[in-house]
Amino acid sequence: MELSPFYQELITSLNRGLMMSIALIIPSVIGGVLIGVLAGATRTFGNPVIRKVGDTYAAIFRGTPLVVQLFILYFGLPNLGIYLSPYVAAVVGFTLCSGAYQSEYIRGALLSIKRGQYLGAQALGFTTFQAIFWIIVPQAVRRAIHGCGNEIIYLIKYSSLAFIVTCIELTGEGKTIATEYFRFTEVFTIIGLYYLALVTVAIFILKKIEQRLYVPGFGRS
């Protein structure tokens, strides 16, 4: 079956855009989770100053639209002599925004760990850091995984905002073709299917991770 020139061009562009989307999503997911764990832990256990810094970070990035954050990173920072490429600006924006949300899930999970877990570790001679790192965080991650997974799925979808800083990914590529051929319905339906596929893969991977971290009876008491 021969595809019409329109579809040929569309699929080629969308596949190129998909690669860019994946290149945006993967580092942003990893960075977001790492920052989330770090910020979540310092916001829960840090000294008052560090805690304030973490709270302020989360308040700013959860409190302002991602579009505004991306604009400032890409169009605002050059005023300070900092020039980011469209790709870097997008990844930094997604990572910081996602990290702020992830830190909230992690913080809630950390606070839900019973004090006895920490006491038990302390009584064995764990340092505060060791107890948090080896006992509290691994349990909190298991409790936070559903929320964190949800945030990752959001991130996949808001990665489409990269086009506003001229980083052309899936949505950007599609939009160009749609405008050129004036066939919005078909183009955006197909883009929708691409995202659906991405999210399906993400859900599959998250399920695998969940199974990996599964501890019988954990979190039920």
Place this chain on the structure above:
Amino acid sequence: MNDSSPILRVNNITKSFGDNTILNGVSFDLVKGEIKVLIGPSGGGKSTLLQCINCLVVPDSGDIELENEQIDFSSKQDLYSLRQRVGMIFQDFNLFDHLTALGNITIALRKVKKISKKDAEQRARVELEQVGLGDKEDLYPAQLSGGQKQRVAIARALAMDPKILMLDEPTSALDPELIGEVIAVIKALAHKGMTMVMATHQISLISGLADEILFMEQGNIVEQGPPSLLLTSGNSSKTQGFCDRLNELSEVEA
């Protein structure tokens, strides 16, 4: 036993929470191999005293000497090293919920004592065997009964080679039919010469194991002595009265 110098010296410990004085100058010595049992009414300060000894709760004043070294309460290193040498068993076990029985034991050996994974596992298996749980190493806390959890907790503490083991009502959270297995493990430890400080209301542990009973009330040790002295019938000690009531209770339950 009594001619050796004490392994632990607790000297004039005080602790208040706000205006509430919980420990009001508590002192005692513990020599190697000795077993002291803390008893007394609820809220008397037994748990707080035990937690002060390994500085899970840092005392307001007084001092603690372990193996002839005074602990500097403001030095984190001192506190970590103190806790490594003083094992603690809690009423509600405090096993790490995300780790298997084996993992609960090896994590402390590996992270705190920096022992290799292989050696840690070997040691952990020995300790699990000792408490009769050799076949349960892969089970998670949620898959163990209360008695089994407490035995894992004991194995975990013993793997650290503590100089002293402290037990805070180790059988109070257990169903009556599970108490026996934990008592058996504690008795076996006593026979091996483990030095212990234990808060318990379990008559068989009090009268069977204690070298000395410390009766605590309102933050003070108000009576102390060997069971042979305090628990002879006709004695009018507080300890005797208290244990009589415990006996009545356990008869009602049985």
